[in-house]
Amino acid sequence: MDVLDFRSYFTPDKQVIYSLLLILLCSTVDSTLRYSIREELPKGSVVSNIANDLGLDTRLLSEGRARIVCEGTQQYFQVNTKTGVLLVNERIDREGICEETAKCLLYFQLVIENPLQQYRVEVEILDVNDNSPSFPQREFVISVVEQAVPGTTFPLERAQDLDVGVNAVQNYMISQNDHFRLDIPNLKDQNKRPEIVLVKQLDYEKTHTIRLQLTAVDGGEPPRTGTAAVQINVIDINDNAPVFNQSVYKVKLFEQNAKNFVAVKVTATDLDDGPNGDIIYAFSHISDAMGRIFKLNNKTGEITVAEPLDFEDRNIYQMEVQVKDGGGLIAYSKVVIEIVDVNDNAPEIILTSVRSPLPEDSSPQTVVALLNVKDLDSGGNGNIRCTVGTHQPFRLMSSFKNFYRLVTDGHLDREKVSEYNITVTAVDDGSPPLSSTAVIHVRISDINDNPPVFSKTLYTMQVSENNKPGALIGSIMATDKDSAENAQVSYSLIEEMVKGFPISHFISINSDKGNIHAVRPFDYEQFQNFTFLVQALDSGTPALSSNTTVKLYIIDRNDNAPTLLHPSPKDSSFSAEIVPNNAEGGYLVSKVVAVDADSGQNAWLSFHLQKVSDQSLFSVGLHTGEIRTIRKMTERDNTRHTLIVVVKDNGQPSLSATATVKIVAAENFSGHYLESTDKEQVGEFDSNLTIYLIISLAVVTFLFLAFIVLLLTLKAYRIKRSVFSSVPDQNVPSSNIVSFRTSYLDSLARGTIHQGYLREVQAKVESLSGGSKHLDPNKGTIYAGNEHPMLIDINNANEFLQDHQPAANAIPPSHSSYQRVQAILTRPMSTDWQEG
Numbered sequence: 143m144d145v146l147d148f149r150s151y152f153t154p155d156k157q158v159i160y161s162l163l164l165i166l167l168c169s170t171v172d173s174t175l176r177y178s179i180r181e182e183l184p185k186g187s188v189v190s191n192i193a194n195d196l197g198l199d200t201r202l203l204s205e206g207r208a209r210i211v212c213e214g215t216q217q218y219f220q221v222n223t224k225t226g227v228l229l230v231n232e233r234i235d236r237e238g239i240c241e242e243t244a245k246c247l248l249y250f251q252l253v254i255e256n257p258l259q260q261y262r263v264e265v266e267i268l269d270v271n272d273n274s275p276s277f278p279q280r281e282f283v284i285s286v287v288e289q290a291v292p293g294t295t296f297p298l299e300r301a302q303d304l305d306v307g308v309n310a311v312q313n314y315m316i317s318q319n320d321h322f323r324l325d326i327p328n329l330k331d332q333n334k335r336p337e338i339v340l341v342k343q344l345d346y347e348k349t350h351t352i353r354l355q356l357t358a359v360d361g362g363e364p365p366r367t368g369t370a371a372v373q374i375n376v377i378d379i380n381d382n383a384p385v386f387n388q389s390v391y392k393v394k395l396f397e398q399n400a401k402n403f404v405a406v407k408v409t410a411t412d413l414d415d416g417p418n419g420d421i422i423y424a425f426s427h428i429s430d431a432m433g434r435i436f437k438l439n440n441k442t443g444e445i446t447v448a449e450p451l452d453f454e455d456r457n458i459y460q461m462e463v464q465v466k467d468g469g470g471l472i473a474y475s476k477v478v479i480e481i482v483d484v485n486d487n488a489p490e491i492i493l494t495s496v497r498s499p500l501p502e503d504s505s506p507q508t509v510v511a512l513l514n515v516k517d518l519d520s521g522g523n524g525n526i527r528c529t530v531g532t533h534q535p536f537r538l539m540s541s542f543k544n545f546y547r548l549v550t551d552g553h554l555d556r557e558k559v560s561e562y563n564i565t566v567t568a569v570d571d572g573s574p575p576l577s578s579t580a581v582i583h584v585r586i587s588d589i590n591d592n593p594p595v596f597s598k599t600l601y602t603m604q605v606s607e608n609n610k611p612g613a614l615i616g617s618i619m620a621t622d623k624d625s626a627e628n629a630q631v632s633y634s635l636i637e638e639m640v641k642g643f644p645i646s647h648f649i650s651i652n653s654d655k656g657n658i659h660a661v662r663p664f665d666y667e668q669f670q671n672f673t674f675l676v677q678a679l680d681s682g683t684p685a686l687s688s689n690t691t692v693k694l695y696i697i698d699r700n701d702n703a704p705t706l707l708h709p710s711p712k713d714s715s716f717s718a719e720i721v722p723n724n725a726e727g728g729y730l731v732s733k734v735v736a737v738d739a740d741s742g743q744n745a746w747l748s749f750h751l752q753k754v755s756d757q758s759l760f761s762v763g764l765h766t767g768e769i770r771t772i773r774k775m776t777e778r779d780n781t782r783h784t785l786i787v788v789v790k791d792n793g794q795p796s797l798s799a800t801a802t803v804k805i806v807a808a809e810n811f812s813g814h815y816l817e818s819t820d821k822e823q824v825g826e827f828d829s830n831l832t833i834y835l836i837i838s839l840a841v842v843t844f845l846f847l848a849f850i851v852l853l854l855t856l857k858a859y860r861i862k863r864s865v866f867s868s869v870p871d872q873n874v875p876s877s878n879i880v881s882f883r884t885s886y887l888d889s890l891a892r893g894t895i896h897q898g899y900l901r902e903v904q905a906k907v908e909s910l911s912g913g914s915k916h917l918d919p920n921k922g923t924i925y926a927g928n929e930h931p932m933l934i935d936i937n938n939a940n941e942f943l944q945d946h947q948p949a950a951n952a953i954p955p956s957h958s959s960y961q962r963v964q965a966i967l968t969r970p971m972s973t974d975w976q977e978g
Contacts, residue, residue, distance in 0.1 A: 177228075178266040181236035186229055189219065189265070192252060193226025196261055200226045206254040211494060213249045219265070221252065236267040237304040244306055251514075253494055258509045260494065260541065271309040271362025275301040277370035278427055282356070284338075284372065285470025287379045288346035295325065295337040297474065299427060301358030301368050308361035317355040322374070324356075338372070346376045380469025382413040384421045391477045397453040398484050405436065408443040408475055410465035417468030426464035426474060436479075438463065445477065453483040454518035485523040485572025489515050491580040499587035502556040510536060511548040511582050515568045523572040531565045538566070548582065556586040557623040590628040590682025594620035596690040603658065606697045607666040615649065618656045618690060620678035628682035636675035636689065645674045649694070658692070666698040667739050700793020702739035704747055706801050709734070718804035719769075723781065725807075727773045731760065734767035734801050736789045746792035752800065753786040760805070762787055769803060781807045 175196065177189055193200050202208070203223040210219050210231075220231040240246035246267040253260050277299055284296050303310045314336040316324040321344060325337040336356070344352075352374040359367050386408065393406045412419040423443045425433065436459070437448045443463070459479040466472045494512040517524040528546055530538055535552030548564065562584045569577040596618065603616040622629040632653045637644050650659050656676075672694055679687040709732075719732040738745040749767040754760055759779060761772050769785065783805040790798040 175261060175263045176266070177263065178268055179230070179234075180268045180270050181234050182270055182272055183230045183234065185232055189228040189230060191226050192221060192228040192263070196252075198226065200224065202254060206256045206259075208252060208254045211251045211253050213251075218248060219250055234267055236269050237273065239267065242304070242306065251494065253512065255495060258495055258497065258512055258547075260512055260545070262542070262545070269306050269309050271305055271360060271366060273304040273309075274366035275303040275311045275358035275360055275368035277301050277356070277358065277368060279370060281371040281373060283375060283470075285375045285377045285380075286340065286344055287381065287469075288344050288376050289379050289381070290340050290344060292340050292343055294340040296322075296340070296374075297472070298336045298338060298356060298372065299370070300335045301370075302427075303358075303360050303366075303368075305360065305362070310360055311358045312361035312365075313359045315357040315359065316372070319352065319354055321349075321352060322354065344376045346378065350376055352376070375470070377470065380414055380418040380467065380471055382418070382467075383471035384410045384412040384465040384467045384473040386410045386463075386465065386473055386475035389475055391475060392480070393478070394480045394482050395447070395451060396482045396484055397451045398486065399447055399451060401447060401450065403447045404444050405447055405479055406445045406477060408445070408463050408465075408477065410443070410473055410475070412467040412471075414467060414469060418471075420468040421465045423463055423465050426462040428461045432459060432461060435459070436461065445479075451481050453481045453520065454487060457481045457483070457520075483520045483523055485519055485570065485574070485576055487518040487523075488576040488578045489517045489526045489568035489570050491515050491528075491566055491568050491578055493580060493582065496582055496584070498583065499585040500550075500554070501589060502554040502586050503589050503591070504550055504554060506550055506552065508550045509547050510550060510564075510584055512541075512546075513548065513566065513580070514545045516544060517570050519570065519572060523570055525571040526568050527571075528566060528568050530567070534562060534564060536562070536564050554586055556588050556625070557592060559586065560625075561585045588625045588628055590624055590680060590684070590686060592623040592628075593686035593688045594622045594631045594678035594680055595688060596620045596678060599690060601690060601692045602695070603692060604695045604697050605660060605664060607664045607699050608701055609660050609663050611660060611662050613660045615658045615660055615694065616692075617658065618651075618676055618692065620656070620688065620690070622680050624680065624682065628680055630681040631678050632681070634677050634679065636677050638674060640672045640674070641669055648672075649674070651676060664696045666696045666741065667702065669696065670698075670741075671695045698741045698744055700740055700744040700791060700795070700797060702744075703797035704736040704738045704789040704791055704799045706789065706799050707735040707737060709801055709803060711799075711801075718782070718806040720806050720808055721771070721775070723775055723777070723779075723807040723809055725771050725775045727771055729771040731769040731771060731805055732803055733769065734762070734787045734789065734803065736767065736799060736801070738791050740791065740793065744791055744793040748790050748792070750788045750790065751785060752788045753784075755780065755783045755785075759783070760785055769805075775807060779807065783807075 175192070179187075179189055192198075193203055200223070203221065203226055208221060208223050210217065210221050212218055217231050218234055220229050221227070222229060234248075236246045239248070246269075248265045248267060250263050250265070251260050252263060279299060282298055286294075286296065301311050301314070314324055314326050316322070316338065321340060321342045322338040323341050325339045327335065327337070338354070354372040354374065356370045356372050357367055358369075359365050387410070388408075391406050391408055395403075395405055399405075408423065410421055410423070412421050423438055423440045425438055428436075435447065435449045435451070437446050438444070439446070443465075445463075458481065461477050461479075462474055463477055464472050464474050492514050494514065496511040497509065500508070500510060515526050515528055517526050526544060528538055530536055530548070535550055535554060536548055537551040539547045539549055541547055548566070564582040564584060566580045566582060567577055568579075569575050597620070598618075601616065601618055605613070605615045618633065620631050620633070622631055633651050633656045634653060635645055635649070635651055637646065639645075640648060646661070648661055648664070650661050651657070652659070656678075658676075674692055674694070675689050676692055677687050677689050679685050721729065721731050725731075734749055736747055738747060747767075748764050749762045750764075751757075751760070751762050756779065759772055759775070760769055760783065762769050762785075767787070767789070769787070785803040785805065787801045787803060788798050789801065790796050
C-alpha cells in the first residue's frame, strides 16, 4: 500500500493521518502489503493496524502465535498480537540501509503459526533531512593566471549529502567579492558542479591570494548547510590546462577478477612544457568504501582492483578522476565501472516454520512447513527451481515467487515410517547451475489405528490334575504396532460357561503380563480339556481389541487305585469258585475284573498272585486276570483254596487293590453237599486267619446262603408250577430241579460255569426227566425237555441275576464298566462250551 508522504515534522496525530491515508490511497497490484514511513522514527512508533489492513481477527494473531520475520539480520518491526498494531522495533536509518538509492524498501513477512499462514509486507522508508551537505575537502585551492580573461570558469567540487530528493543539495552560495561570481549548474545533472567565474581580471602584482567561502544548502525544513574554503592563488601564465582523451570512461568487470587487476587506465595531456606540463592523477570524489576497493596510480592513471568485487554487494561504481598540471590547472573525467554477475552464489533455503510432530491421519494438502528461497545472483543466475525428494508423501506448492508450502501428498502410516527427513533442493539457472539443500525433519505422531495382534491364533496349554490353586499354566502375548499408550495391552477372559460354571471359576489371567493361572485344582476324571477365549485390549481412544483361543488339556496323574468289579469287594458272602476235582491243566477257574478311573498308562492293569495255598496248582494272567490251573488236579490236592490277587496300575507311583478268590473242588453241585462241606472245612481256608475272622466269615456266609436258598426256593416254586402244568411227566422230583437251579444260578452269578459242571448237569437232568434233555453251548441256552423246555439265556444273565440273585447287585448297573463285566462273565462259559 503506497502512502503519500507530506514533508512535515512527525507527530502522533500526523501518524494517524498517515495511517488513514495509507488505507484509503492504497493500490493493490499483487499480494504484497505496502506501507510508507519516515526514517528515524523512535522505537514503538505505530506504522498501521496490520490486522485491519489484512482483514484478520486479532484473536487469530494472538492464538495463532503471529510473529514478524524480517529479511536480513535486523528486526525493524514488531506486531502487537493483541491489537494487531504494527510497530517500529528499532531506529531505521535510511542512509545506512540504502545509501544513495532513490527508493528504499524493507521487506518482512507476517507468519501465523496456527493455522500456518504468511503475508508479505513491503515498507518504503521515506527520507528526512537528517544529514547536512559536506564537501570532500575543507579547502579548495585554485591557481588563476593573471592573464585570465573575464568569463573564465573554474569548476569546484560538489558537496555530498546522504539525503535524497529535496533533502539533498539544492543550492550553492559564495562569499561576496569583486573578482568572482558563482555559476550554479542544473543540480539534476549529476555531471555538473558549481563553478566560479572570473568577472574581473586579476593582477598578480596587486593580489596574490583571494579567499572565498563556498556554502552548499539542501532543501530540507529547516535547510542544512555545509561550507568549504576556496583559496585562489594568482600565478603567472599557464595557459594550457590538462585535457582527458575521454570525458567518460566505461568498463565492465567480472566479479571474479583477481586482486590487483587493472580495471581501466585514464589518460590526459597538457600542451605546456616544463613544470606546467607535468600532470598528476587523483580521485576527486570517492567514498571511503570505494577508495578501499579501487586504487589510482597518480603517475600512469591506472585504476586497479584492490579488493574482491561482489555483484551482490554492488553492481556499479561511478567515480571522478582529476588531473592537475604543474601550473595548477585541473581537468576532470568520469569513470563508470559496471560489475558483471557470475553464478557464484548458490540458492539459499530459509525455513520459516515447520510443523512436527504430524499426526498420521493428516489429510492430504496438510501444510507441513513454510519456506522461501533466494539467490543473490541476478538474471538467470538468480532464477530458482525447488523440488523435494521422490518416494515420500510430500510435495511443494508455490505461494508466490520464491515462497513455498510443503504439504502432504499421500497417506501417512507411523507404523511403517515413523519419521521423515525431507530433502528440499533448490537449483538456479546459472551455468554451471548451483544448488543447495535443506533437510526438514518431520516426526509422525501415533493414532490408535492398529488392534493388538496375538502371536498365535490358537494357544495349546497343559496342566497336570491335582494342581495347586494359583499355579502358572502358561502365558499369551499380543503386540500392538502403535506406540505409547496406544500400544499398552491389557488381557482379560471372555466369560463363557464350562461344565455349568463361568470360566473364571477355573482360571484367571494377569491383565498386564498375560500369565494364565489355575484358580482351583483340576480333575482329569471330571473333564479332560476345555476351550476359552482371551481378549487383548489396548489403551487407545477408542480402544481396539482382538481375541485368541486357548485350549487347555488336563494331564492325568495316577490318583485313582484300581477298582474291583469281580469279585466285588462289597460282597460279604463266602461264595467260592467251584471246579471239578479232576480239572485239567489250563482250566479257567475264575477271572478277576478291575477298572481304573485314570487313563493312559495309569490305567494299564496287571494282576499278580500275592498269596496262594498251593503255588503249583494256580496261576493268574498278568494282563487278563484269568485264574487257571497250572496242572491237573488230583485227589491228593486240598478241596479248598484261597488266592489273594493284587491288581496294580502302571502309574508312578503304582497304586493297587487286593482281591480274595476262594476255590472249592467238588464232584457234584448239590446244595446240601456245598453247605455241609462249608461247615466241615471252614477252618481250612486259611490257617493264618484269626478265630475272630473265621467266625465272622462263617456267620456272614451262612446268612448269605440262607437268604439265597430262601429266595431261590420261592422262585423255583413258581417255575415248578409252570413246568408241571406243561409237562405230562409228573414223576420228576422237584427238589432235584431246585438243587440244579440253585447250583446253576450260583455259578452263573460268579461267571464260573465250566465244562465238567455242564456235563454233570446234563446227566442229572436226563436221569430226572427221562426225556431228551441237552445243553446248547452255541446258543448259550439250557434246554429241559423236548416239548416244553425251560430256557435260561446266558446273554441275559444280568437280568436273570437281578430277579433271582441278590449278590449280583454288587455290580452297579449304571457303572461305566458294566458292559465289560458282562462280556467277561459270559466269555468263560462260551470258551468252555466250545472246548467241550
